[in-house]
Structure formats: structure tokens, C-alpha cells
Amino acid sequence: MSIKNAFYAQSGGVTAVINASAAGVIETARQHADKIGNVYAGRNGIIGALTEDLIDTSADSAEAIAALRHTPSGGFGSCRYKLKSIEQNRREYERLIEVFKAHNIGYFFYNGGGDSADTCLKVSQISDTLSYPIQAIHVPKTVDNDLPVTDCCPGFGSVAKYIAVSTREASFDVASMAKTSTKVFVLEVMGRHAGWIAAAGGLASSQDCEIPIVILFPEITFDKAKFLAKVDGYVKQFGYCSVVVSEGVKGEDGNFLSDQGLRDAFGHAQLGGVAPVVANIIKDGLGLKYHWGVADYLQRAARHIASKTDVEQAYAMGKAAVEYAIAGHNSVMPTIDRVSSAPYTWKVGMAQLANVANVEKMMPADYISEDGFGISEACREYLLPLIEGEDYPPYKNGLPDYVRLKNVAIEKKLEKFEI
């Protein structure tokens, strides 16, 4: 049997550590050159496979691949593109097989979240339905932390650390200013469906560093009166407070709080974030001076303050994916299995993709405090190990020295394919 090549691609929103998973895949494959040939990366995810735009990762040195471990974003480009079912678009699957055949690809590593797991599952099924031998392994990644089976998702720990650190820092700032100026700082964070990232804001306050923080979770319907009472109480007690608000918070009408129907002077609809909306509610309701920030991409790209735990887990997932492939597995995903929280220990496990695709893991109800504005001790115990440790990138001239790969395309062998 000839040695098969591997295909690797990044999918969906990128993270501070998805490239660490890429390094795990490529370095592990290189260590098993007797079993896996070259690793071809899809330029811009699955689109690279469909259009036969395959990057020859062997063109990059061991040093460059190792530098992926400390480089945020998707080194090969990502995409938001979901394959339809084989019944709905058989041509796309046939095309994938043509590309795999043309380049002797027998392994499919797909690095993404829930939608990508679904794509990976579909590809794994080609093996049967279109009679082409391909082993499809999903490499978990999502800042939303909403994949099932695995205890946590690579990407989340670093966002959580960024939000916890930033909330602590901004809270120190507003505490200094509160006497004559700003009394409330509002920080908008990601998480349209689940409040995992917002919950991380709660870590900014600890037993030896108490900070009044009000968290607005997407899981909890916004109650203006209750919210204002909470902020008012904290400001009276501490002199200031911080608010961490998830972009996905909804009002009693079921609409996103951010969707306030804002219009400019000419009546044009304007898109805003939820942070200014919450800030305005505080101003109108309590007359307090505020500042607000929106972390947006900064939170998920912040490799400079990545969690060491997260970096190690991201790398381990890429490595395990290759090892599972070599062991003959198909349609699986390596997982992070927590053994204990204190001290934190974990091991690599395995999930069947059928149990992962299209399942969204929500935050347990008992992770939110009774009043709905904070995190419980159970939540803190879950989150703390995930932000543990620092893993600083190297710097050059005051800036992180992130790698850009050559990303050389291999020669195309097939006709052009329109997607």
C-alpha cells in the first residue's frame, strides 16, 4: 500500500491557538513519514479542497511550522462554508474525491467548531457512499466552547484569559476614576448563544482581589429594573462596578438588546454593539458616568496573553488527530477529558463525530449565580484551570514575531471547479 497524503484545513472563526493545532498536525505527521506522506493544507478551509488550491506545507521549514504554535489566526486562511448534504449537493462530494484521488489524499483533518464537525462527518461518510477510502478526523476549535463531549474547546481558554485579565485591569482603572468621574465600565464580549466567554469576566474577581462585576448572560433574559438595582447597589457599596455583557443578550421581547433600531440623523439604520446600549441604560436609569469597550476580534486574536493550558491542549488535539488517523480511526474527534479540577489534570479522549456534529453544549444552569448576574463556585472551578499559565510569543522590535508561512500552492491536476 502506498503512503497516503493528508489534507488539513481551518474552518470558521479563527482563534489565538488554532495554529497550534496546525503545528500539532504537521509536526506529528512529519514524525510519521513512514505512514503519512505530505500534509496539504486547504487555502481558506474546505474551499481550498474544492478548488484544488492546496498548500504544500513541506515548503515551510521545521522552524516556521514550530512558530505556528505562537501565532494567532488561521495560517492557511479559514472560511465560512458549510457543505450541504450529499443528497443536496453530490457534485461537491464527488469533486472532493477527485481532488483527494488526484493528490493521493487518504487523511482529512478538519479544524473547526460545530459546523465543521458536521462537514467532517459528511466527508467521513464518503468512504462508504462513494467508495473512496478516506479517514476524516475533526480537530476541535471554537472560542464559543460549545462543542459536546470534550470538556472544553481549544481557543476558549485564551479568550477566557484575555477577558478575565482585561476585566480586572479595566476594573482597577475605573476604581481609580470613580471619585469624580467614571463609575461604571461596560465590556462587550463574544458569545451569541452561550455565556461561556461572559462567564470568564467573573474570574477577574477573586477571593484575594474582590471586584464588583455584573455579568449579562445570553442565557438570562435582560431585566432592566433588576440590572439597574444591581449596578446601583454595587456602586453604592464599592464606589464603582464593571459590567461584562455578552453580545447575545436578549430583552423580554426576544430580540437582541443590541438591536435597538438605531437611526442616524438621516433616518438610516445603524448597527451598534450591545455595550453602548447597556451604557445608555445606566446613564438614563442611574445618571452614572460610564465608559464602554467592545473587545471583538481583539479577544480571540490575543495570542500575546494566551493561556498556556489552552496552547498545550490545542497542540495536543492536532497531535492526537494524526495519531488516531494512523491507528485507523475514522469519523472521530480527539477530546479533552478532565480528570480532576484541583490539581487540574486532563487526558486526550475520543468522541464519535456523530455525537458531536450539530450538538451545541450550553452552559449548565448551575454555573450562573442565583441572581443571574454572576458565576457560581462550580463555574469558577471549571474555568480557572483553563486560563492557567502564560505562553508568551517571542518579540522583535516591541512586537510579537508572528510567522507568515510561504503557503506555496502545489500544481493543479484537475479542471477548474466553481463553488
Add this chain to the structure above:
Amino acid sequence: MSIKNAFYAQSGGVTAVINASAAGVIETARQHADKIGNVYAGRNGIIGALTEDLIDTSADSAEAIAALRHTPSGGFGSCRYKLKSIEQNRREYERLIEVFKAHNIGYFFYNGGGDSADTCLKVSQISDTLSYPIQAIHVPKTVDNDLPVTDCCPGFGSVAKYIAVSTREASFDVASMAKTSTKVFVLEVMGRHAGWIAAAGGLASSQDCEIPIVILFPEITFDKAKFLAKVDGYVKQFGYCSVVVSEGVKGEDGNFLSDQGLRDAFGHAQLGGVAPVVANIIKDGLGLKYHWGVADYLQRAARHIASKTDVEQAYAMGKAAVEYAIAGHNSVMPTIDRVSSAPYTWKVGMAQLANVANVEKMMPADYISEDGFGISEACREYLLPLIEGEDYPPYKNGLPDYVRLKNVAIEKKLEKFEI
């Protein structure tokens, strides 16, 4: 002659390194216990002096004071409170003297920006006009980098580093997403009058890491057509681009671009930032998908990614202030004097407060590139040394271990004073 005590206070917007200056003042004073008695810190700036709310810094250990060096925000509380002239409010100056006399204070160290330099100058003049011997030394601090005479201002280098790092990281992110999703990332930064902080965004792009960045400076009137053409050109050439916009950008009508007269569904005026406004302009004008962030307090509180140069300079300014006081100076401010840019060398200088107060240093016109959307090589040469080096705080349980001082008040000796 009895040994006089010192008064120290923090003023205006706080920074990632103003506490490093505090450490410089207190540690240096402790080293000269034969010349300077206790250091009393004003709780919440000058308000602490007026209300006789003085913090006994000797209650905190050497270890705690040393930890100020790695702790952002104002450890003693800051304030926005500008003393009127002695003609307008003689009572406040008389009160200051009463407090200084009551606590044997002969040194006044005021840590702030332009307004604070003015306050410090006024206090230094008490010596003559109200016949009380006080030496007033200003310790420079401002993220806006707009103090004259000094080459740069402590606080700025760390914000500059944060903005440069964050812009590089977010740009890597948007580059990964651009194929099928976000093509433009907009980051709003501080700087209402001068574009120093926005300019720092330009450092994200370097010779070995080119990134298409459009900077919107407060010094340049916003020209929508020219801006859209610039963004469009970059997106066509690179596939994506980043925009760094100063909060102080104004349109041709002379109004802040952020002041768009936004109204909610009920017609209530809503305050927004400039980032969503710019994002909407891109969406309407080019139909490109975008993301936007507002760094706000995160940028000036981000001690976790402080510039080592900045930390050292902030500490040196506090140290020099005490040494100048001991040498008998009054009405001066230590400065950072650049000796050379490459290699970067600097020394501590001295400015007369009369030359500092109420003078705003703008960015030189030749620091902005000809098209008005970038930084010149001269600007890069000026900025780069200021973000050089990392100075990480210690961590505990995944979070920076920032100090909170005891902040014990000394016993009051005077009647209450209403401000």
C-alpha cells in the same frame, strides 16, 4: 531644620504605569529618610489634600510598594479636579497650606498631564504668594503623549504597544477570514486632540510583516470619498484591511465623526463610538463585511502588555522628582530626553513648569504620511523605541497579581472642608 514630609497624588486619567512612578517616588523618598520624612498620598488626587484625606504610605511594606511597579491604575485613586487660579479661589490654596502645615509637608509631587502641571505650577507659587515654603514637582504622566519639553510621556509607550500588538493580532485574524467573511476590521483608539495613539496602530505593519492599515487621525479632516478609495484599494490588493480610528476624528462640518445624532426607536439620543460609524460608512460605501472594536479603558489599563521602556521611564520620573526636590528645586518637572533613536538612548532632564502648564504638544505634521492615512518613517523612528521590551507582571491562578495597598488614612487634625 526639621525633616519635611512629602505629599504625592495621582491626577486625571490613569495609566498602566502611573503606579510605577508612585513606586519611584516612594522608594526614593524612603532611601533618603534623612531628608524626606513620610510620603502622604492624597486619596483621589488633590481632593485628598483639600479634604485632609491623606494616606500613610509607610503602612505599606517595601514589597507592596515594589508591586506598584507592575500594577496598573492609580493605587491611591485619581481625580478630575482642576484648581482655579489663586485669585478665583484663594480659599482652596489657603486650605492646602493649612493641610501642609498641619502635617509638616514641604514637598508636593503631582503625577499627571497638562491640567495637573497647571495645578502643580499654581501650588508651587503658593510659596511666594502665601509665604509657605513648599517645593512642587510635577511627575509627567499621560497616555495622550501631549506634554511639551519631554520627548515622550510615561503611560503613552504602553498604550502604543497595546494598540500596535492588538492591531497586528486583529489584522492576522481578519486576513484569515477575508475569503468568505470579514474584510475590514475597525479599531477605535483614544486621543481626542492628538493622533499619537492612532499613529501607534501603524507600527503593527513592519518591513518583515506588511499589513494594510488605514489610520484616521484627529489632525486630518475626514474625507469620506478618499477614505473609501483607500480601503477599497487595500482590499483589492491584499484581500483585507484594518482601520485604526482616533476617537477625535472630525468631519468637514467640524463635528466629531462619532457624533452622528444617533436615536433609538423612541427618538432618544444615543451615544456611540466612532468605530461603528466608520464601519457603517464602509458597509454603505463598499458593501464589505466588517467587524469593529473599541479598546477604551483596556488600552490604558493593559499592564499585562506594558512597554518595558515605558515602565522604566515612569519609574525614573518618580525617582528624579524626589531627587530634584532634595536638590532644592521647585516648580519643575523631570523630562525624558532622547539622546538617540537607534540605538535608543535617553536621559532624565528637567523642564520649568511654566513652560509645561497649558501647552499641548501636537504631532508634527511630517509624522503623517502624505495621503494622510499612515505614519511616516520619522514617526516610526520616534515611536518604535517607546514600545520596546516587555515587562510582564507576576501571575497567580492565571491572572496578573496586582497589588492593592492598605491605603490607611492618617489622623485628621483640621476641621472638615467642603469642596
